Amino acid sequence: MPRRAAPHLQHVTVHGHRRAYVRAGSGPVVLLLHGLGCDHTTWDPVIGQLSRTHTVIAPDLLGHGSSDKPRADYSVGGYANGMRDLLTVLGVDTATVVGHSLGGGVAMQFAYQYPERTERLVLVASGGLGPEVSPAIRAVTTPGFQEVMGLLTLPGLRHVTTTALRVLSRTGVPELRDLGEVAAIYDSFKDPQTRAAIRHVVRAVVDWKGQVITMADRAYLTEAMPMCVIWGADDQVIPVAHAQNAGELAPTARIEVVPNAGHFPHKDHPERFVRILRDFIRTTEPSRHDRERWRELLEEGAPVVPAEAEAGEPPVTPVPAAG
Template sequence: MPTSTLPDGVTLHFEASGEGPPILLLHGLGSSGSDWEAVAPRLSAHHRVVVPDARGHGRSDKPAGAYGVALFARDIAALCDGLGLSGVHVVGLSMGGMMGFQLAVDRPDLVRSLTVINSGPDMVARTLRRKLEFAARLGVLRLLGPRALAKRIAPRLFPKPEQEALRRRAVESLGANAPDVYLRATRGLAGWSVLDRLKDVACPVLVLHSERDYTPLSAKQAYTALLPDAWLRVLTDSGHAAPVDQPGQVVDAVEGFLREVESPGRMARPR
């Protein structure tokens, strides 16, 4: 079980496989590196793949105190520094995509490329509906706990009849979170934003949108247009947890993107 102890004493668990240019796979809220079980083996054929559990998640330490995207990203940067990684291809799902954006603006020296899956550069609730949705999630967590929330989330993640096994797995994994830790991690996303810093993202960015994601394609199109070197691809017959329900499409998209990024003499994508 590889681990790395950060400067503040927190220990992060991670898995590593393969050889070559490094890829960092960042998971979603309340989850762990298991998000990438069907993706990492294929990517590790030509790359060194590092899959950490964020602070408060999976097998990593769950210290007291406030959590947040900036803190999660600093942890991951410290992990990479400790492992001697540079020029990293960052791939993030949901909360992991937020961490990727934070890394891209705070540590451009570290991030060679960024792939964002069903995520965005902010979590500011600008409509009454979004505010009520977030308040409802926090309310369920506080009053009923992670397992009750997981039972509500799983059918949205995996709505098809043949996805029953994936629904059960989601309930078990999300429901296993410690209530206080999950609540603090969820609160830590509220109000986060790097939207005004997107113009400073120097690396190429691939935005992946699932047809059944929580947020519409138009939201991804809007922020993709603000990035200097980015393009957007749609994942068909997929929900929010794309690396789980459509790992093949995710791998194909990431591998194609990395071939472009790693090609000799690559220029920024023209607008």
């Protein structure tokens, strides 16, 4: 079978900001949201296969890739609003929303803000499921990041560092497998606008204690929404233990831990990733938002959080959840 050409990068202006995205295939819509410092190309290994059965939309989030990088709202709520407006402009009413890392936090927020537009929720090595995060991400919030990174990305040093990171990523050491992706993110920091945007993003979701965003207090609202969590067993950015956190918060969620994969399981094992995603979509019914039930849940409120969760431990929430 001849290899499909990569989908063409398109642009649309929303609220005065130019947003880049790719769209491929036909059928039910799958929205793919990338992680911090990445762009739509992180999904290149899976878009071709997935677009044989689905319409795939993979945007560059604001501040990333070929989208504009304004001084703007880079919170997960702001990103969720932007995805709602992008889908509206593209004529899409509902979608299965897939989010990787930061994109997982955006996907969770999108599902919370717009449940009537979310058919299913898929979290891939997602933020928002526990406080732990790589020290390298915390470093972005420190004073002087802009200036120091400006020096570290001068042409000669940048070339040596990115080459070294890519070589290390190919050594076969599980803990180093993601350094190729780190090299691409590091290389993008040569652009001052990108550095500024990424700093705004990280400050909105991480502080010195770790991740700020969480689904713990709102997990009970996802009872009617099918949810799948996919994680690489060797993830060094966000611990794979967070997949178990998701299982505790949403007991009926489907949890898939991919062996021999790091923070980018969709790149380490794209065929397996597509099989998991397709099977999840095939075996679940799209969520149908019930306003009355939503109101009842809000009135009942979240279940009581166990005392141990006060110290930062993920609560075990004994409620029906995404499934």
